[in-house]
Amino acid sequence: MEHEKVKLPKTIINVLDNEIKQATMWLNVAQPFTTIAAILNEMNKTTFDSDLFWWINLPANQWKLIDALRYGYEPEPEPRWGIKSGNCYMIDSCLWRFANVTPELVIDCEADFDEKYEADEVVNKLGFGEVVDLNKVGKADD
Template sequence: MNEKAKLPKTIINVLDNEIKQATMWLNVAQPFTTIAAILNEMNKKTFDSDLFWWINLPANQWKLIDALRYGYELEPEPRWGIKAGNCYMDAPDSWGFDNVTPKAVIDNGAYWTIKEAADEIVRLLGFGEVVDLNKEGKAYE
């Protein structure tokens, strides 16, 4: 599993800051001291913060440990596309579909970052399905 963990930007900002501080104070950034520092920082802030809700999910705690072990990078922004058969919507302005790859759809900017918006287009069209272009694209790599 030695691949970099993918984390949201808000978490990366906190993590980068904590690692920098831990490295300055201890001359080393150790996973448990870094996580403890993040939890301590979280306790100073409101419980409504993105950090609080993200870090309190067990799967995310493991993701954070993996990030400290193997490194981390920014997770890709959500990219939702509309697929009908073997074709993807590549022209949202005219609701046009073509037999193109998910990468072409992304390059054209023919995607939504909010899934519910793409769901609404499918509902209006009466056909098609909303797909995660980030995952669909991996099948073509």
């Protein structure tokens, strides 16, 4: 059975890459529990208010980290918000044009939004449509 790479937030990947590099230098291997222990140790030295601290203290995320060390990991896709109405997506955020296109084409046309609230504002101005996560909506259609 082939496992997919685990998708992790970029902030976690930066810390993980650093810890794996150090673990590999000292132990010649990145072992899951020693790597996670090293990350937790680093966090205890810094702040309890960081995104990393809150992310890693969820048990489901610790299992995700173990799978990432076993099967490899890659960054989560950046959030991409689009506006959908019926079967059409907004393809021009200046002229508010819609067309029956794929979510990928919305991104190619640069009609996507990095922040959900920006897309929500446009929907409120238009008076119709719904804000959708372009990273997920394309997968559901396949």
